[in-house]
Amino acid sequence: MIKLFTLVTCWLLLFFASVDSKSLDPYKVLGVEKDATQRQIQKAFHKLSLQYHPDKNKNKGAQEKFSEINNAYEILSDEEKRKNYDMFGDARGSPGFDGGDGGHTFFRSGGPGQSGFTFSPDDWQTMGGQRANSKSYSFSFGGNSGGGGFDVGDIFSNFFGGGMGGGGQFGNFGGSRAGSSNSRKSSIMSVNSQTYKKQVIDKGMTWILLSYTPSIRGMQHYESIIEDVASSLKDALEVASVNCEVESSLCKELGLNPRNRPRIYVYSYKASESGSLVEYTGDIAVKDLKSFVQDHLPRFSKRVTWTQFEAESRTTGSLPKVMLLSTKKDTPVIWRALSGLYRKRVIFYDVKVQDTSDPAVKKLDVNEVPAVVGWLSNGEKQILKTRIHGKDMKSTIKEISILLDDFEKKNKKLAASSQSKKQNADSDSDKEHAVPLLTATNFDTVCWEKTPVCIIGVFRSSKGRKKLHTILSSVSQKSLVRNTRDSVSYGLLDASSQTSFLYAFDKSGFKSSDRLLIAYKPRKSKFSAFTGDVTSEEVEKFIGSILNGDVQFSKTRQKPTFK
Numbered sequence: 001m002i003k004l005f006t007l008v009t010c011w012l013l014l015f016f017a018s019v020d021s022k023s024l025d026p027y028k029v030l031g032v033e034k035d036a037t038q039r040q041i042q043k044a045f046h047k048l049s050l051q052y053h054p055d056k057n058k059n060k061g062a063q064e065k066f067s068e069i070n071n072a073y074e075i076l077s078d079e080e081k082r083k084n085y086d087m088f089g090d091a092r093g094s095p096g097f098d099g100g101d102g103g104h105t106f107f108r109s110g111g112p113g114q115s116g117f118t119f120s121p122d123d124w125q126t127m128g129g130q131r132a133n134s135k136s137y138s139f140s141f142g143g144n145s146g147g148g149g150f151d152v153g154d155i156f157s158n159f160f161g162g163g164m165g166g167g168g169q170f171g172n173f174g175g176s177r178a179g180s181s182n183s184r185k186s187s188i189m190s191v192n193s194q195t196y197k198k199q200v201i202d203k204g205m206t207w208i209l210l211s212y213t214p215s216i217r218g219m220q221h222y223e224s225i226i227e228d229v230a231s232s233l234k235d236a237l238e239v240a241s242v243n244c245e246v247e248s249s250l251c252k253e254l255g256l257n258p259r260n261r262p263r264i265y266v267y268s269y270k271a272s273e274s275g276s277l278v279e280y281t282g283d284i285a286v287k288d289l290k291s292f293v294q295d296h297l298p299r300f301s302k303r304v305t306w307t308q309f310e311a312e313s314r315t316t317g318s319l320p321k322v323m324l325l326s327t328k329k330d331t332p333v334i335w336r337a338l339s340g341l342y343r344k345r346v347i348f349y350d351v352k353v354q355d356t357s358d359p360a361v362k363k364l365d366v367n368e369v370p371a372v373v374g375w376l377s378n379g380e381k382q383i384l385k386t387r388i389h390g391k392d393m394k395s396t397i398k399e400i401s402i403l404l405d406d407f408e409k410k411n412k413k414l415a416a417s418s419q420s421k422k423q424n425a426d427s428d429s430d431k432e433h434a435v436p437l438l439t440a441t442n443f444d445t446v447c448w449e450k451t452p453v454c455i456i457g458v459f460r461s462s463k464g465r466k467k468l469h470t471i472l473s474s475v476s477q478k479s480l481v482r483n484t485r486d487s488v489s490y491g492l493l494d495a496s497s498q499t500s501f502l503y504a505f506d507k508s509g510f511k512s513s514d515r516l517l518i519a520y521k522p523r524k525s526k527f528s529a530f531t532g533d534v535t536s537e538e539v540e541k542f543i544g545s546i547l548n549g550d551v552q553f554s555k556t557r558q559k560p561t562f563k
Helices: 002-017 026-030 038-052 062-076 079-088 193-200 219-232 248-254 286-295 306-313 333-341 359-363 393-433 462-476 499-503 536-547
Strands: 115-119 137-141 206-212 237-243 263-268 276-280 301-303 321-326 347-352 371-375 381-386 453-459 488-494 515-521 526-530
Touching: 026 038, 026 062, 038 062, 038 219, 062 079, 062 219, 193 237, 193 248, 206 219, 206 286, 219 237, 219 286, 263 286, 301 333, 306 347, 306 359, 333 347, 333 393, 371 393, 381 393, 453 462, 453 536, 462 488, 462 515, 462 536, 515 536, 526 536
Parallel strands: 206 237, 301 347, 321 347, 453 488
Antiparallel strands: 115 137, 206 263, 263 276, 321 371, 371 381, 453 515, 515 526
16 A cells, blocks of 8 residues: 555656646736735736636637636635735645745645645655656645545546545645635625515615526636626615525526526616516626616616706606706716615606706706706705715715605605695684584574574484585585675584474474574574475575575564573
């Protein structure tokens, strides 16, 4: 076994001595300096990934180059891995591979969970009669190496019967094996059925949705592109991913089958007020994806001319209106994003103007553009903001959102105040036109001596009272003849408790009538009774005839009195 191990080791030393270690330097793979910023690293990665992506580049060696690019970015995009590489020449923190010009000499065991070693050919002064000039390499045995590597089992199957016992990877050089999954932390949140329904569906926000399965290669490239787009459109959209191996039912329901590559979707409000998923099929590049996303941002702001808006502004409603005055040819991205977030709370418009000399700008008394002007539901105009020049999209959206929130609160307060005034007015109106129930206390006030005629509605049931009150309240608001309101007063009388009052007019007390009207002239002590069908029309005719002098009055038997 020792002899076999020595044979394998010697073979591997000869094999790796031929590897050009410079090609494994992640900085050189991406073509960036060692002091490159994350932004510079991302740009280099995006450019090279697009150039060598297997879907776009079918040349021989493109797949291998694409894997090298992904491996290099995996190291340099992760702060801890990059730090380890810069210090030790190994992204795992092992001081075995040096990305510099000279080789180090180390020989040690593979660390926790590994049975391996790190060495440099320089420890062995000669190899095959000549000094080895290659740099050191790190090897690990078994399946716990934490990454891909050189699979000895594939090459030495005749010696080991199909593998190295536990089989695993033997050797790890230049980072992970080409095509293996990476451990770079992504800032993209994962969603399931519950969070998708709660946070994505019809909330007015545009989303980028990435569907994948863990076995798919190239995920970090897609994630990096999406993160860049999200960063450039901060607060105008959200991003999420769906693991279709875990959330198979959600992916099936939405048709998100990633097949052999990740798939990108946008939750769009372009077509209608309700959102829908639209697949992105363009190049996996920041510029192209960003353009696609912008095209699918909400479109709830109505693009109008000033003349069109003047016509629409005359219509009233419960929601406040806001309008953006800008020199942009199309509705700005920020305004579209806001129109989605506030689509059920505020009505959005936008108008293209030339400058402050534009008639629309002058008419609104706006002195600088871009500007946001608002109209409360009562038609009151307010200039919310002029000269909108935020530092970035995030700060600008936040600034305008605060203005819209305050404006909406003001409109709600106004609506509540208007409703209260209306209710008070209705109450006052009801009080003004209420027909009082006659009693000993108020009779002389309602039917006082100087009143030409007092119309008394007599009832014997609650139903009769309600009907008479409705009719007399309505009739009391009408001018049947000139100065009717000054000539007639109205009251109701409960016949079941005030029989003595009715005896003053008729010795029977009108006991046969459930509802009737008595027209009483206090000064002359005369009356006339209407015992027909008591309807609004008949009552109006009866009172109109009295005022015109067409009704004959009789003398009362005595002065009406109350119990």
